[in-house]
Amino acid sequence: MRFGFVGLGQMGAPMAINLAHDHDVLVYDQNASAIAKVERYGAKRADKLDQFSDVDVLITCLPAAKIVDSALFDSNTGLAQHLKPNAVVVDTSTIEYGATLEIRDRLQTAGLRFLDAPVSGMQKRAEDGSLTMMVGGDASDLAEVQGALSTMASKILHMGDAGAGQLTKLVNQLLFDINAAALAEILPLSVKLGIDPEQVAEVVNSGTGRSYASEFFVPNILQGDFSKGYPMQAAYKDLISGSEISARHNFPTPVLAAATATYQQALLEGHGDKDKGGMILVFERLLGTDFRATTFKEHKA
Template sequence: MSGAIHWGFVGLGQMGLPMARRMAKQVNLTALDRKGGQIDGLNTVSEFSAFADCGAVICCLPNGKVVESVLFGEGGLAGHLSAGAIVIDTSTTSHASTVRVGERLAKLGIGFLDSPVSGMQKRAEDGTLTMMVGGDQALLEKHRHTLETMASKILHVGPVGAGQLAKLFNQLLFDINIAALAEILPIAPKLGLDPEQVTEIVNSGTGRSYASEFFAPNILQGTFDKGYPMEAAYKDLIAGAELTAQNGFPAPVLAAATATYQQALAQGHGNKDKGAMILVFEELLGTRFRAKDHKDG
C-alpha cells in the first residue's frame, strides 16, 4: 500500500462504494458509515472524529445540501480536519453550492477540489470514470496518482465551480438524449416495426449515443433499475433551468426534455432509472418497445 497520506471517504452509495474499494487497495483509507463495521470488505468507522489525522477526504454524496451538512453541520467533518488538509468533492451539486463550500473551507485553511465524476456504476467499479476538476491545479497534481485509482480521465477545467459546470453540461446532454429516445422509439412498434431491429439499427447507425447503447437494450427487456433513479437525478435539470434562466440563455430543447422528465416523475416513475421516461410515451401511444420474448410482469 503506497502513499503517506491518510485518506478519508464519505458516501458509500452506488458510486462511492466501488470508488472507495478501489482506493483502499492503494492507500491508507478510513471510510465512514453510520453503522460502522465492514461493508463489502471495506472497513468503516461511524464517527467523523476518526478522520482527525486524515490529510485528504473524498466526498461522494447525493447533493449540495447533504455536502454542506456533512462538512459544516453540528459535529461536521470540517471541524475535525486540520489546516492544510484537503476535501475532494466528487458529488454532483450546483455551481453556487460548490463555490460556497470552497470559500468556507478556505477560511478554515482547508483545500478544496470540486471534482464530480461521470460514468455510472460500472465504470466506478472498473476505475474508468471521467473526473472534471475545478480548483488549484497544483493540488490536483499532488493527488492525481491517488485519484487515478478511480478515474482514467482526469481533466482540470478551471477554478472551483468549473467542475460542476462541466459535469452539468454533460448530464444535460445525456438527459436530452434519453428524452429523445423516449419520444421516438415507441413510434416504431406503433407503426409496425420490430423494436429489436430498430435498436440494432440505432446502435450501429448515426442515431447511436451512450444513452441508446445503455438504455435501449434494457428497455427491450422492461428493465428500469440499472441506472441512477430519476427522482435523485432531477437536481441536474433544476440546475440547468436555473443556469439558463439566470443568464438569459435560450434552451428550448432542454425545456422539452425537462417536461418529459417531469411527466415521468408525475406518473410515479421516480424510483426507476432514466430509461423509464419511455413509459410516458408508451402509455400515450398504447404500445410497448419490447423484445419479442419479453412479457410484462
C-alpha cells in the same frame, strides 16, 4: 498520505474500494452494511468522527448538496471541524454550481483546501476504475492528489477554478438527459407503426442515432428493466441546475426545456425510482404501446 472517504453508495463504494487497494483509507457511511463491504477490501471503519483529524485528504461522494453541506458543516457531526489545517477536501458528488462555491468559501474560511471533482461513467466504470473526473480548483492541489484519484478515474481533467468541474459535469449530464428524453419520445413510434423494436434497437445502436444513452438504455428497455441506472428523482437536480443557469444568463435552451418537460411528466406519473430509460413509459402510455421484444412478438403471433 491518509485518505478519508464519506459516502459509500452506488458510485462511492467501488471508488473507495479502488482507492483502498493502494492507500490507507478511513471510511464512513450511515449504512453499516456498505461500510462492511468496503472494509473487506482493506478500508478502515471510522468509529468516531475525530478519527478524521488524521486524514490528509477527505473525499466525499454524496447524493445532494444539502447532504454534502451537512457532512462537512453540521455543528454536531460535520467533519470540517475535525480536519487538520490545510487538508484537502475533494467532493466527487454531483451538486449545484452555486452550492459548490458556497462550500469552497466555507472551507477556505476554515483553513482547508477544496477541489470539486464530479465523475462520469456510471457504476460499471466506478468498479473498474475507468471513470472520467472533471476537476475545479487550484492546479497545485490537484497535482498533489492526482495519483490517488487515478485509482478511481482513468481520465482526470483540470477544468479551471473551483466550480468548473461541476459546470462541466452539468454540460455532460444535460446532453445525456436530452438523449434519454429523445429515445423515450421516438422509440414507441416505431412499435406503433408496426416495426420490430429489436430491429429498431439494432439499427439505432449501430447507426447514426447511436449514443451512450441508447447503448445503455435501449437493451434494458427492450426487457422492461429500468433499474440499471441512477434514479430519475435523484438525478433531477441536473435539470434544475440547467434551468437556473438558462434563466440567470438569458441563455435560450429550447431543446433542454422540452427534455425537461418529458422528465417532469415521468416524475409526475410516479416513475422517479426508475432510471432515465423509464421516461419511455410516458410515451408508451400515450401511444398505447410497449417498446418490448416479447410484447411485439406475442402481438405478431
